[in-house]
Amino acid sequence: MSKMPRILLLAALTALSTAAPASPPPAQGALSVANAPVPPADDYGDKVRLKLASGIMNMMTGFVEVPKNMINTANNTSSYGSAFDRGGYVLWGITGGGLKGAMHMLGRTLAGLTDFVTCFVPTEPITHPAFVWQNFYTDTQYGPYFKVDSQPKPAAPAPRK
Structure with a gap:
């Protein structure tokens, strides 16, 4: 194995291990982790890690789109009737x-290559969902490109008198 794939794999594992904060275990009947939405990143480091992780993983797992779309197309076609x-x-x-x-x-x-190259610009990942395994039964969408924040931070409460 040459050095470049080892470095990319190490960077992907490091980014993924720090990209999502730990969360409590899901309740009975809750959605699985694979379908859970990506939590909004609050600071620069979180946004960069999320974008770097999604860039590396989208470059490495883009091929999963082929079987995903085969399954989704067959399932959606079967709902049209006879x-x-x-x-x-x-x-x-x-x-x-x-x-x-x-x-x-x-x-x-x-899009993963673009996210990887521009990971230091703290924007959302280009692909929605950010990873191919999230919301597996929905079609992949792209853009808006270089959108800074999906949700504005709430204003700080006024100090008490």
Whole structure:
């Protein structure tokens, strides 16, 4: 293994281990961690770590968009009724979802490269959801590019008299 993949893997593991703060265990019937939304980052370091982690992981896992879109396309097609027979759902999922997944793979990989290069600019990641495994059954969206904050910080309460 050459030095560059080792360095990228080490950077990804370091960024992921520090990107998300620890949270209490989910209650019974709660959503899994894979579907949990990314908490908004409060300070510069958190924003940089989130963007660096999403950039590295999107470059490394962009290929997961192909099977994700095959599954989602087959599942969404089956809800249209009798337009296809049983084999048609799978066939359309493999062909149409495969092409759609290839385009999203390219988009996620290039967006990951952009996030990696511009990680020191504290903006949100370009891809939504930030990681391919979050909200697995929703389509990947891109942009708005270089949006600074999704939620403004609340104003500090007025001092008591």
